[in-house]
Amino acid sequence: MMKNKLNVVWWVIGLLFFAFFPKIFGIYYTNVMVTLAIFSVFALSVNMLLGYTGLLSFGQAMFFGFGGYGTALALTHIPGIGVLPAIGLGVLAAVVLALILSPLVVRVSGTAFAMLHLAFGQLMYVLALKLYNITGGEDGIANFPVPGLFTESLKSSPEHFYYLAMVILGISTWLMWYVTKTPFGQIQVGIRDNAKRIDYLGYRVPQSKAVIYVLSAFFAGVAGSIYGLFHNLVSADGSLGIGMSFAPIISVMIGGVGSFFGPILGVAIFQLVDELILRYTESTELVMGVILIVVVMFMPTGFVGLYRMLRQKISARRTPEAKKEKA
Amino acid sequence: MNILETKDLKHSFGPLAVLFGVDLQIEEGERHAVIGPNGAGKTTLFNTITGTYHPTSGKVFFKGKDITGYKPHKLARIGIGRSFQITSTFMNLTAFQNIRLAILSKDGVRFNLLRRVDKMQRITQETDEMLKRINLYEDRNTPASALSYGKSRALEISMALATNPELVLLDEFAAGMSKEETADAVALIRKLTEGKTVVIIEHDMDVVFSLADRITVLHYGKILATGKPEEIRNNQAVKDAYLGDLEV
Numbered sequence: 001m002m003k004n005k006l007n008v009v010w011w012v013i014g015l016l017f018f019a020f021f022p023k024i025f026g027i028y029y030t031n032v033m034v035t036l037a038i039f040s041v042f043a044l045s046v047n048m049l050l051g052y053t054g055l056l057s058f059g060q061a062m063f064f065g066f067g068g069y070g071t072a073l074a075l076t077h078i079p080g081i082g083v084l085p086a087i088g089l090g091v092l093a094a095v096v097l098a099l100i101l102s103p104l105v106v107r108v109s110g111t112a113f114a115m116l117h118l119a120f121g122q123l124m125y126v127l128a129l130k131l132y133n134i135t136g137g138e139d140g141i142a143n144f145p146v147p148g149l150f151t152e153s154l155k156s157s158p159e160h161f162y163y164l165a166m167v168i169l170g171i172s173t174w175l176m177w178y179v180t181k182t183p184f185g186q187i188q189v190g191i192r193d194n195a196k197r198i199d200y201l202g203y204r205v206p207q208s209k210a211v212i213y214v215l216s217a218f219f220a221g222v223a224g225s226i227y228g229l230f231h232n233l234v235s236a237d238g239s240l241g242i243g244m245s246f247a248p249i250i251s252v253m254i255g256g257v258g259s260f261f262g263p264i265l266g267v268a269i270f271q272l273v274d275e276l277i278l279r280y281t282e283s284t285e286l287v288m289g290v291i292l293i294v295v296v297m298f299m300p301t302g303f304v305g306l307y308r309m310l311r312q313k314i315s316a317r318r319t320p321e322a323k324k325e326k327a
Numbered sequence: 328m329n330i331l332e333t334k335d336l337k338h339s340f341g342p343l344a345v346l347f348g349v350d351l352q353i354e355e356g357e358r359h360a361v362i363g364p365n366g367a368g369k370t371t372l373f374n375t376i377t378g379t380y381h382p383t384s385g386k387v388f389f390k391g392k393d394i395t396g397y398k399p400h401k402l403a404r405i406g407i408g409r410s411f412q413i414t415s416t417f418m419n420l421t422a423f424q425n426i427r428l429a430i431l432s433k434d435g436v437r438f439n440l441l442r443r444v445d446k447m448q449r450i451t452q453e454t455d456e457m458l459k460r461i462n463l464y465e466d467r468n469t470p471a472s473a474l475s476y477g478k479s480r481a482l483e484i485s486m487a488l489a490t491n492p493e494l495v496l497l498d499e500f501a502a503g504m505s506k507e508e509t510a511d512a513v514a515l516i517r518k519l520t521e522g523k524t525v526v527i528i529e530h531d532m533d534v535v536f537s538l539a540d541r542i543t544v545l546h547y548g549k550i551l552a553t554g555k556p557e558e559i560r561n562n563q564a565v566k567d568a569y570l571g572d573l574e575v
Binding site for chain 2: 178
C-alpha cells in the first residue's frame with residue numbers, strides 16, 4: 001500500500017517535471033531534452049535486441065533512417081497529411097523493412113547477425129545516396145512541412161513540438177518496458193541465455209526472434225521519425241550512416257546492457273560528455289572511445305551495474321541483517 | 328503398446344557412422360535405461376530422436392505416429408521432453424524464472440504480449456508448487472548460475488519434467504554427482520515421473536539397476552541386447568562387451 005502511494009507520488013512529480021520543463025529551463029534545454037528522449041528510445045530499441053535477446057546489430061540505423069525518410073516523404077508528397085499519420089507511415093516503413101529481412105536474419109545469430117546488418121545498413125546508406133530523385137541524395141530531404149495537431153505548423157513552436165515528441169517517446173518507452181514484463185519478455189531473455197533450451201521447452205525460436213526484431217524496428221522507426229521532424233531534415237549521413245548504428249550500441253554498453261533503464265542513462269552520459277567536450281575540442285569520439293574502453297574492461301554491466309554494486313556494498317555495510325532478509 | 332519406437336535408425340557425421348540401424352522399443356509407462364561404453368552412440372541416439380539431428384536414415388515413431396525429423400519445439404508440444412548431460416539451464420535467470428518458462432510453455436502461454444507475467448497467479452502458483460516438489464523453493468530467487476552442482480542438476484531435470492511430458496529422455500542425469508546427490512536425484516526422478524515413460528542414459532550401474540524396468544545395451548552403434556535387468560546381467564554378450572569389467 002505504502003509503496004503504491006509512493007509510486008503515484010513519483011509519477012506525479014515526474015509528469016509535472018516534464019510538463020513544466022520548457023517553462024523552467026528555456027528553449028535550449030528543451031531541445032536537449034527532446035534529443036535525449038529520441039536517442040533514449042533508439043538506444044532502448046537496440047537494447048531490446050542486444051540486452052534482452054542477445055542479438056548485436058550493426059545496422060539498427062536503417063530502421064531509424066526508414067522512420068525518418070518515410071515521415072519526410074509522406075509530408076513532402078501527400079498534401080494535407082497530419083503529423084501523426086506521417087509518423088505512422090515512417091514507422092510502417094521501418095516495420096515493413098524488418099518484416100522483409102526477418103525470415104533471413106532470425107536464422108542467424110552472433111557474428112553473422114551483426115555482419116548481415118552491417119551489410120544491409122550500408123546498402124541502405126548507399127541507396128539513400130544514389131536514389132537522388134526520391135531521397136535527395138547527399139542533401140537529403142529538408143524543409144518539409146511539419147504540421148501540428150492543433151496548429152498549422154510546429155516549426156515555429158518548439159514547445160508544442162516538445163509535448164508531441166515527449167508524449168510519443170514516453171509511450172514508446174513505457175511499451176518497451178512493458179514487453180519485458182510479459183511472458184514473451186521472459187522467452188526473450190531465455191533465448192539470450194540458451195536458445196536451444198527454449199526450443200526444447202516448446203517455443204518457436206525463429207518466430208519469437210522475428211517478433212522481437214520487428215518490435216525493435218518499430219521503436220527505432222518512431223525515434224527516427226521524430227528525429228527527422230525535430231531537425232526538419234533527413235539525410236543519409238544524419239540518419240543512415242554507420243555512426244548512427246554504433247552510437248546507440250555505445251550508449252547501451254556505457255549505461256548497462258541488459259538493464260532496462262541503463263541505455264537511458266548511457267544516452268544521458270553520451271550527450272553530457274558531448275556537450276562538455278565540444279567546449280574544448282572537436283574530437284568528442286576520442287573521449288567517448290576512452291570511456292567505452294574503461295567500461296568494457298572494468299565494468300561490463302555499465303554504470304547501472306556499478307550503481308547496483310555500490311548500493312549493495314553500502315547496504316551490506318549498514319545493515320547486514322536487512323540484507324539477509326532481502327536475499 | 329510401444330510409446331516410442333525407432334526403426335533401423337542410422338546416423339553419420341560425414342564419413343563417420345555412429346548409429347548402424349538401431350531398433351529401440353520403449354513400452355508405455357516403463358523406465359528404460361540405455362547403457363553402453365563411451366562412444367557407443369547413446370547421446371547421438373537421443374539427439375536423433377529428439378530433433379537435434381535429422382537421422383541419416385530410419386524412422387522414429389511416437390505412439391505409432393512417424394515423428395522422424397520433428398523439431399524440438401514440436402516434440403515438446405506433443406509430449407516429449409528431454410534433459411541434457413551438460414547442464415543447460417538459463418544461467419542469468421532465477422530458479423523460479425527457469426521453471427516458469429517450462430510452466431508457461433506447458434500452459435500454452437507462448438506469445439502473450441499483453442499481460443504481465445508476474446500477475447499471472449496460476450502460473451506463479453504452479454511454478455512455486457514445482458519448486459517445492461524439487462526442494463528448490465528456498466533457492467527460488469537464486470540465479471541458476473549460483474546454484475550448487477546438485478541443485479543445478481535438479482533444476483535441469485525438473486525443467487524437462489515441468490512441461491509435463493508423457494515421455495521424457497534424461498541424458499546422464501547423475502553425471503558428476505556425489506553418492507548422496509545421486510540418491511537424491513534418483514528419488515526425485517521416481518517422484519516426478521510417476522505415470523510417465525522415462526528413458527535414461529546412465530553409466531552408474533547402481534542407478535541403472537535400481538531405477539530401470541528394462542535395459543538396452545548399445546555397443547558401437549548397434550543394440551547388443553534388450554531385456555529385464557537380470558537378463559542383461561546374465562547375458563554373455565553383454566558381459567563380454569561391457570559389464571564384465573564393471574563387476575556387477
